[in-house]
Structure formats: C-alpha cells, structure tokens
C-alpha cells in the first residue's frame with residue numbers, strides 16, 4: 420500500500436508493548452541524491468531491482484513476519500532535496516513520525532558519506548531536543564557491486580557507525596536481496612530495544628528515587 424506524505428499524521432504508530440506480537444515501525448530513508456534510497460526501499464518491498472525509480476515521494480506500508488512477530492513497517496521514501504537534509508518544517512515532520520532512520524550513502528560517492536555523518540548528528544540533536552526515545556539509526560553503504568569505483572572504505576563506514584552508536588551494513592540493492600532484508604530487520608530490532616529501554620526504570624538513580632519517595636511517604640504517614 421502506498422500513502423502520500425500528507426497522510427503521515429494519520430498513519431498510526433501504535434504499539435502495545437516492546438514484547439507484543441505486533442509492532443509498528445516507521446522508517447525514514449535519508450541521504451543525498453542517487454545513492455539508492457528508492458532502490459533499497461523497492462528491493463525490500465518487492466524483492467526486485469527495477470533500475471529507475473522516478474522522483475515520487477511516498478510512504479509505503481509493508482507487513483512482515485519475523486520469528487513469529489508481525490512487524491508493520493511504514494517506510495517514508497523521499498527524493499533528495501537540500502531541505503530534507505537541513506532543519507526545516509519538512510524534516511521536523513519526518514523526525515516526529517519516525518521510529519528509525521536508514522541513512523544511505525554510495526560507496527562510490529564520498530560527498531554522500533560526509534552527508535550521512537552530518538545527518539547522524541542532526542538526528543541525534545533533534546531527538547535529544549524533543550526528549551523522545553533514543554534515535555535508532557542504520558548507516559548503509561550502498562552499491563557494493565561497484566567496488567572497482569569505491570571511494571569510501573568499509574572501515575570508514577564501520578568506524579562512523581561505531582563512534583555514533585549506529586548499526587552498519589554495506590549492501591548492493593542491485594545484487595543482493597538478503598543484505599537489504601537485514602537492514603530493515605536490524606533496524607526493527609533496534610527500535611524494539613530502544614522502546615524496551617525507554618520503559619525500564621532509570622537504573623540505580625531510579626531505585627534511589629523510588630526508595631526516597633517510599634521513606635518520605637512513611638515519614639509523613641507517621642506524623
């Protein structure tokens with residue numbers, strides 16, 4: 420099913436608990452032009468690589484069953500525009516809607532890699548500012564089949580992911596369905612973990628806080 424971005428607010432993000440058997444995951448695809456955002460999306464949705472994708476902005480919905488758990492993916496794929504990579508009302512809307520982000524660069528295009536590095540920081544800052552749960556981000560180096568034209572090494576991609584607490588995959592939307600599947604399933608796992616962590620009490624600080632609350636209540640009770 421394809422929705423228009425204007426339907427984004429109506430596209431529910433309900434979730435009945437981190438261990439529920441059904442889970443909704445909204446994903447935004449970001450990256451500079453021609454890196455393969457649409458190719459990755461279409462590969463995941465249809466298992467096919469069709470070569471040319473046009474410039475239509477869409478939100479796709481796609482249900483899959485992973486290890487007995489149903490995941491309802493919403494995937495927002497928009498053609499590259501400078502506006503989407505910088506602070507803007509359009510980006511704000513995507514930030515609020517998204518549970519996770521797939522940040523795509525081409526291994527043959529260093530500028531696209533640099534743009535991903537900036538995007539990671541921007542997303543983290545926006546989430547921290549909004550006080551929402553930790554951003555779940557997957558960094559994807561696409562066009563692995565074009566290794567003879569590579570300008571970004573695998574190590575650089577891996578290091579960026581390691582230092583920014585993101586997941587990392589190098590894939591070829593053109594040649595390998597399984598790698599693309601791993602990207603989306605991996606991101607769904609991260610989203611589930613982030614939701615579980617957000618529900619847990621805040622470690623030792625949380626325990627001290629709740630004990631203080633109990634003792635404070637006892638003191639007032641005995642007065």
Ligand SMILES: Nc1nc2c(ncn2[C@@H]2O[C@H](COP(=O)(O)OP(=O)(O)OP(=O)(O)O)[C@@H](O)[C@H]2O)c(=O)[nH]1
Nearest residue numbers: 452453454455456457458470498499562591592593
């Ligand atoms: N060789 C190769 N080409 C790819 C791969 N993925 C995408 N392409 C090609 O790269 C071009 C751009 O792909 P798109 O999926 O349209 O890229 P996009 O990031 O959505 O681009 P914008 O819509 O401009 O933002 C197309 O010609 C694709 O066929 C890949 O893994 N390998």
